[in-house]
Amino acid sequence: MGRAPSSSRVTTGEGLNKGPWTAEEDSILTAFVRANGEGNWRILPKRAGLKRCRKSCRLRWMNYLRPDLKRGNFSPDEDELIIKLHSLLGNKWSLIAGRIPGRTDNEIKNYWNSRLKRNLQDMEGNQRQQLVATPLSVSLLDSSTEIKVEDFPCSNQLGMSGPPSPIDEKPPMEALLGTHHHSNDLDPSIITKPQLLNSTDFHAMPRGESTLSEPTSSDGTCFEESCDHQSLEGYSSSCNWAPFDNTQKPLSFTQASSPESVLLFQQYFPSQPQDDFLCSDFGLTDFTSTNYIPEFTSLQNLLQCGPFSPIHKNLPATWIGNYSGDGFQT
DNA sequence: AAAATCACCAACCGCGCGGAA
DNA sequence: TTTCCGCGCGGTTGGTGATTT
Numbered sequence: 001m002g003r004a005p006s007s008s009r010v011t012t013g014e015g016l017n018k019g020p021w022t023a024e025e026d027s028i029l030t031a032f033v034r035a036n037g038e039g040n041w042r043i044l045p046k047r048a049g050l051k052r053c054r055k056s057c058r059l060r061w062m063n064y065l066r067p068d069l070k071r072g073n074f075s076p077d078e079d080e081l082i083i084k085l086h087s088l089l090g091n092k093w094s095l096i097a098g099r100i101p102g103r104t105d106n107e108i109k110n111y112w113n114s115r116l117k118r119n120l121q122d123m124e125g126n127q128r129q130q131l132v133a134t135p136l137s138v139s140l141l142d143s144s145t146e147i148k149v150e151d152f153p154c155s156n157q158l159g160m161s162g163p164p165s166p167i168d169e170k171p172p173m174e175a176l177l178g179t180h181h182h183s184n185d186l187d188p189s190i191i192t193k194p195q196l197l198n199s200t201d202f203h204a205m206p207r208g209e210s211t212l213s214e215p216t217s218s219d220g221t222c223f224e225e226s227c228d229h230q231s232l233e234g235y236s237s238s239c240n241w242a243p244f245d246n247t248q249k250p251l252s253f254t255q256a257s258s259p260e261s262v263l264l265f266q267q268y269f270p271s272q273p274q275d276d277f278l279c280s281d282f283g284l285t286d287f288t289s290t291n292y293i294p295e296f297t298s299l300q301n302l303l304q305c306g307p308f309s310p311i312h313k314n315l316p317a318t319w320i321g322n323y324s325g326d327g328f329q330t
Numbered sequence: 331a332a333a334a335t336c337a338c339c340a341a342c343c344g345c346g347c348g349g350a351a
Numbered sequence: 352t353t354t355c356c357g358c359g360c361g362g363t364t365g366g367t368g369a370t371t372t
Contacts, residue, residue, distance in 0.1 A: 020340075020366090042357065058358080059341070094360060109361075110339050 017051045021060050025050060029057055030065050063104045070102030074111055082108060082116060 032048035041054040085096040093105035
């Protein structure tokens with residue numbers, strides 16, 4: 001599938017090649033990046049002797065040549081994760097890709113547009129038929145569990161422009177995930193309904209201290225995600241990371257997490273066994289991973305701990321800090 | 331068997347953002 | 352403060368193989 005090499009290659013007026021990459025170009029680019037690292041795309045074509053523009057070089061590396069890329073079909077788990085993330089983030093493919101190791105934004109975008117979107121539309125059509133034939137007792141019609149775009153200010157601000165398509169109008173999450181939500185599993189003194197939680201209320205919530213667990217990685221690296229703060233416009237002030245304190249534990253987190261994390265927790269982990277939850281300002285950073293911080297296992301802790309997000313080592317996020325053995329250094 | 335259509339996906343393009351000058 | 356530059360992102364294009372008519 002896709003474009004085969006050679007036949008559609010053209011050369012621009014500047015003497016640059018366009019179109020499919022040849023094996024030779026691939027090997028030159030790969031060798032150069034291996035020797036010099038990623039970045040410096042501006043000088044790369046000249047230094048590497050490639051007749052390609054820097055954008056083309058970067059794209060080829062990021063989408064095809066990177067050694068950590070997963071090839072092949074998407075797994076059902078990946079499908080589900082993409083659906084979840086897209087329902088929250090919209091067409092923010094790079095953010096979605098950042099949560100799915102080994103997959104590129106381009107790959108996910110293509111996959112969504114060519115398959116998942118259609119599958120969901122089909123599914124939605126089937127549900128419409130089902131709903132017409134089913135009385136109101138069906139939980140799908142429970143408005144308290146329905147995810148709306150306006151519940152996620154970040155989604156509204158993420159460039160989802162134009163009139164909403166049927167797929168953009170968020171279907172009930174149960175429809176996508178095949179799960180039911182029971183909000184009464186949560187502490188009702190904290191949250192009753194997602195709709196009641198706004199930024200002001202959230203930040204007014206009491207917070208305490210939380211302990212910081214030891215990093216589990218063998219190389220001692222501490223994983224803290226720098227977060228996609230810009231996507232939380234309107235809540236960005238809540239997303240400053242609590243600085244590491246080298247001298248004492250437990251650490252005190254004074255910054256609040258975002259309302260999104262509470263909503264997400266509520267929606268994704270309604271009757272949570274509380275063992276695979278990972279605290280993050282998005283609340284969804286790594287819930288598919290087996291790596292988690294045991295201390296952060298409840299909604300209470302989420303509310304208390306703030307935006308601390310130890311996440312899986314291999315996720316392509318931005319890391320800051322490292323673990324020295326005595327404390328954290330930024 | 332040939333033509334038309336569909337499905338897939340690599341690659342391109344234009345724009346916006348952030349940092350530097 | 353403004354301008355410039357580099358980078359990265361999302362939308363779109365177009366080539367190819369597969370499938371249908």
